[in-house]
Amino acid sequence: MRIGILQCDHVKSELQPKFGNYPEMFATMIHAQNPQHELLNFAACDAELPDQTNLCEAYILTGSASSVYEDLQWIRDLESFVRSLHQQKIPTVGICFGHQLLAQALGGETLESQKGWGVGIAHHRVVSNKDWMIPKVEEVKVLVSHQDQVTKLPPQAQRILQSEFCPNAMFQLGEHIIGCQGHPEFIPEYSHALMEMRKGKMPETVRQAGLDSLTKNTELGPISLWIENFLKSHQKP
Template sequence: MKIAILETGRPPARLGGAYPGYGRMVERLVGPGHAYATFLTDRGELPEPGAHAAYLITGSPAGAYDPDPWIGALIGFLRDLDRARPVVGLCFGHQVMAQAWGGRVVPSEKGWGLGLHAYAVAETAPFLDSRDPIAVPVSHQDQVVDRPPGARTLAGSAFTPHGALLYGDRAALSFQCHPEFEPDFARALVAGHRAAEADPAFGRAALASLDRPHDSARVGGWIRRFLDGAR
């Protein structure tokens, strides 16, 4: 499958370039067997419509509601996209898909989610291996608070009710969490994060949570099977 990765951000400069970009992280998560092309969407790059079989949208420090021209262009791209063309979003990708297709995203009054978060799986789908809960790294304050019409909540928690969305009226799947984040990167992201510095106890708890087993590879398998089923 020819897949376009829409890279909407990159690791913080404070990490000194020690980690791969978000596009490369997503590529590693989904794995081999596909032809990937990365577009720096936060710098104005978007693929030609119809040139790729599927689209993966990365995380970003931006908000899906921000007035930046590139966000408006991405939302327009998503609205014009063939509904049968598979789209997968992670964190900001999850949010901008919801925003584009009639949902609502806001900065959560619950504050920042950092570390390893668990989601209960609320729905069944052909690409799932089971309905067992998942625990995956997160780094977000914004959340989807209203689902778009036709979307179902696949997984979530009390902190993040719409943690994963499955779209019934288009070939789309999105996650608020970051299955593409390896544990060492997730730890580096928490260490020095402004929310962790503002509340050291919160930061210590977030770091400690990342020592527990995680289900990132399992979620990566869901994404692979979702894309394979859309071929």
């Protein structure tokens, strides 16, 4: 399957030698589930988008340090592209910023959360099961790093994961769009490095709790496998 990675930011340059850039992180995650996928990268944050939506069979929107409600041309262009994907029912997955942009572009709302930063390992409850959610679990653990949240889902969207901190942690719209607030492409070491870099930029109690979460049971949930199952369900013979 040819999958387009719509890159919405760059990993900090000082972290790239160890962790790579976002396309590399997603390639590692995707190919761990299915090495046959062909990946094409488009740096949406640098005003690079596919000329045609059908250039790829599916798309994944990455995270970003930007906020989807910022008045930036590349964000507006990406929203327009996403609406075209939705109209054509092309399978699309949004991660963190990508999840928030999908919601905003398709009639929902994303705002800076009054609850502040979510960092480290988050626990989300499954509130709706889909056929692609194999293995079936009742709770998911996933790495998170965000201040913004989806505060209103798009019309007809269905909530899949939630927590008290993040009520709209994952959703599905139609049969072809899913958004996930967490970062299944992250590894704990990268999450740790981000929190070290953000010392002084968030309450120390929040940062320390996030760091502490990385030292406990770090067996993360099956979201990367769910994404593969979702994509596979749309793969043409």
